[in-house]
Amino acid sequence: MxxxxxxxxxxxxxxxxxxxxxxxxxxxxxxxxxxxxxxxxKIRKLEYLIFDALEKKADVLITCGGIQSNHARATAAVASRFGLKAILYLRGKEPKHFDGNLALDKLFGADIRFVTQEEYDNIQEIANKEIESIKKKGLKAIFIPEGGSSPxxxxxxxxxxxxxxxxxxxxxxxxxxxxxxxxxxxxxxxxxxxxxxxxxxxxxxxxxxxxxxxxxxxxxxxxxxxxxxxxxxxxxxxxxxxxxxxxxxxxxxxxxxxxxxxxxxxxxxxxxxxxxxxxxxxxxxxxxxxxxxxxxxxxxxxxxxxxxxxxxxxxxxxxxxxxxxxxxxx
Ligand SMILES: Cc1ncc(COP(=O)(O)O)c(C=O)c1O
The missing domain is CATH 3.40.50.1100 (Rossmann fold)
Structure with missing residues (x-):
């Protein structure tokens, strides 16, 4: 194996x-x-996911999670390490103060987008649209599911x-x-x-x-x-x-x-x-x-x-x- x-x-x-x-x-x-x-x-999963993304010549990683998502923060860190952009769809209202993981998302240069629960339930669809719009700009985006939990x-x-x-x-x-x-x-x-x-x-x-x-x-x-x-x-x-x-x-x-x-x-x-x-x-x-x-x-x-x-x-x-x-x- x-x-x-x-x-x-x-x-x-x-x-x-x-x-x-x-x-x-x-x-x-x-x-x-x-x-x-x-x-x-999350980094144990991201080690495999970032290899795959770089092999596919991705410019952008798109992922999602709660406002304090550890996975979103780790993805933002990995993206910035490899010169990629991260787009994070976070479930909830934009808070007045950015704290914890959310503050780090910002420090790692992620593009943070707050979504409602309803939007979050259709996150794959939202991500697909974003991938298409990024493609029109000549760039490649890859969607990593919640928690990096893919096969x-x-x-x-x-x-x-x-x-x-x-x-x-x-x-x-x-x-x-x-x-x-x-x-x-x-x-x-x-x-x-x-x-x-x-x-x-x-x-x-x-x-x-x-x-x-x-x-x-x-x-x-x-x-x-x-x-x-x-x-x-x-x-x-x-x-x-x-x-x-x-x-x-x-x-x-x-x-x-x-x-x-x-x-x-x-x-x-x-x-x-x-x-x-x-x-x-x-x-x-x-x-x-x-x-x-x-x-x-x-x-x-x-x-x-x-x-x-x-x-x-x-x-x-x-x-x-x-x-x-x-x-x-x-
Ligand atoms: C700190 C921490 N522990 C445990 C988990 C659970 O891991 P999994 O999403 O793989 O079930 C997560 C993420 O969801 C996490 O951020």
């Missing part, structure tokens, strides 16, 4: 660190260390599963479960394929931050099977190959409850680990609630830290408000 070509951009392999939470060891796969500008999971993009996490499988060889006690946040489904879809291809034994758990478990059972299987067909991987994925832990984003994708924030500030104070409000914070909360507080069976947990640190800044006041004033002072 030959992986598609890619451009090496991410600092990989990312390290695996260990923390003890409530007496249980949790391995943290530090995919937030993939690089400062493109921190997080090509998910190779980033097929490769990550192989990386984890190699790294775990020296561990006597291997994780029974590997947990990741799920937004567009590509990270989990890649891991599911990689698990089959590289004999990873751990069960794969996704914590969805939007949509429902039913939606993601379908999305992940379709994406993984399309990739398998296209690249003749010879494996078939079904919904029994992974589990979606639903119900950890009741407050909505763009919000975070006080209860979760309290856990996140505890984790930053006691473990030096930063978790973002949209993805890793909800997934970490879901993991400890399901396995540690509710006592569902596990042997050892591995949490994939998929990045998102810049998403903390627009919510920083909320984070700081949860801190206990009476905490120990030196």
């Amino acid at each position: 030959k992986n598609p070509d890619k451009i090496e951009l991410a600092n990989i392999p990312t390290p695996i660190q260990s923390i003890f939470f409530e007496g249980f060891e949790i391995l943290i796969k530090r995919d937030d260390y993939t690089g400062i500008e493109w921190t997080g999971n 090509l993009g998910i190779w980033g996490y097929i490769e990550c599963a192989q990386e984890i499988s190699k790294q775990l060889k020296i561990f006597k006690n291997k994780p029974s479960h590997i947990i990741t946040a799920v937004g567009s489904g590509g990270t989990l879809a890649g891991l599911v394929l990689g698990k089959k291809l590289y004999g990873l034994k751990s069960s794969l758990i996704g914590v969805n931050v939007l949509k429902t478990s039913g939606d993601f059972e379908k999305i992940v299987c379709e994406l993984a099977n399309e990739c398998s067909r296209k690249y003749r991987l010879g494996v078939k994925v079904n919904s029994k190959d992974f589990t979606i832990l639903d119900g950890y984003s009741e407050e909505g994708y763009e919000n975070i409850s006080k209860e979760k924030l309290e856990l996140l500030t505890y984790v930053s104070q006691d473990y030096g680990l930063l978790l973002d409000p949209a993805y890793t914070g909800k997934a970490f909360f879901g993991m400890v609630d399901h396995f540690i507080y509710q006592g569902n069976e596990f042997n050892k947990l591995m949490f994939i830290h998929t990045g998102g640190v810049f998403g903390i800044f627009p919510k920083l006041k909320k984070y700081l408000d949860t801190l206990d004033n009476s905490s120990f002072k030196v």
Whole structure:
């Protein structure tokens, strides 16, 4: 089996660190260390997508996401690195102040366009029109789907599963479960394929931050099977190959409850680990609630830290408000 070509951009392999939470060891796969500008999971997908775009002689990358999209920011960073223009369709109203990922989109020189939910639902159509209008100017634009989650993009996490499988060889006690946040489904879809291809034994758990478990059972299987067909991987994925832990984003994708924030500030104070409000914070909360507080069976947990640190800044006041004033002072 030959992986598609890619451009090496991410600092990989990312390290695996260990923390003890409530007496249980949790391995943290530090995919937030993939690089400062493109921190997080998206760069693993973009390594493949940018190779493809450059091969097709693209001048412009078009993509989409929420206002604080990590994928949009990473795409803008990669585009500027290779002298391409990025057009970002972001779901929501233009805010008064640009903060977090949105401010970085601007710094990376992206052309930012705010769209309504209705427009976002037809984003492929909008992008196609834009591609045509760019073509008339003699330039080539390429559309990268939300989260970089295409049959090509998910190779980033097929490769990550192989990386984890190699790294775990020296561990006597291997994780029974590997947990990741799920937004567009590509990270989990890649891991599911990689698990089959590289004999990873751990069960794969996704914590969805939007949509429902039913939606993601379908999305992940379709994406993984399309990739398998296209690249003749010879494996078939079904919904029994992974589990979606639903119900950890009741407050909505763009919000975070006080209860979760309290856990996140505890984790930053006691473990030096930063978790973002949209993805890793909800997934970490879901993991400890399901396995540690509710006592569902596990042997050892591995949490994939998929990045998102810049998403903390627009919510920083909320984070700081949860801190206990009476905490120990030196
Ligand atoms: C920080 C972070 N973690 C996890 C995810 C989820 O990854 P995926 O879109 O591949 O499901 C995303 C993006 O959606 C993200 O930005």
